[in-house]
Amino acid sequence: MTIVEEIEERLAALEPESIELMDDSASHAGHAGARAGGGHFELTLVSSLFAGKTRIERHRMVYEVLAPLMQRKIHALALRTFAPGEI
Numbered sequence: 001m002t003i004v005e006e007i008e009e010r011l012a013a014l015e016p017e018s019i020e021l022m023d024d025s026a027s028h029a030g031h032a033g034a035r036a037g038g039g040h041f042e043l044t045l046v047s048s049l050f051a052g053k054t055r056i057e058r059h060r061m062v063y064e065v066l067a068p069l070m071q072r073k074i075h076a077l078a079l080r081t082f083a084p085g086e087i
Contacts, residue, residue, distance in 0.1 A: 003039055003073050010065045011045065017084055020044040039073065044080040051083040 001009075004023055011019055025039035043062070050058045058081035066074060 003069075006069065006073070007041065007043075007066065010069070011043075011062070013065045014045065014047045014049055014061060017046045017048065018044075019046075040076040041074060042078040042080075044082075046082045046084055046087065048084055050081055053083075055081065 004021055007021060008019060020043070022042040023039060024042055045062065049061065053061070059079050062077075062079055062081065063070065066077070070077075
């Protein structure tokens with residue numbers, strides 16, 4: 001299983017309506033934090049579970065499901081989180 005597949009599998013817990021996940025690791029080759037193998041990703045996620053939540057609460061929800069991958073397989077994660085109808 002690739003890291004992208006693993007991330008998407010874990011994000012299924014947030015019942016996403018859509019996921020756009022971009023692996024930007026190649027742009028950061030040689031970066032000190034990436035030497036240990038952690039990748040750089042950009043994520044746009046739409047989920048009804050985000051309705052009524054602040055941006056910080058939404059990001060915490062994402063970090064909670066991805067926690068086992070953080071600092072090991074994921075070095076950096078840029079997040080854009082939306083409830084349906086917000087974009």
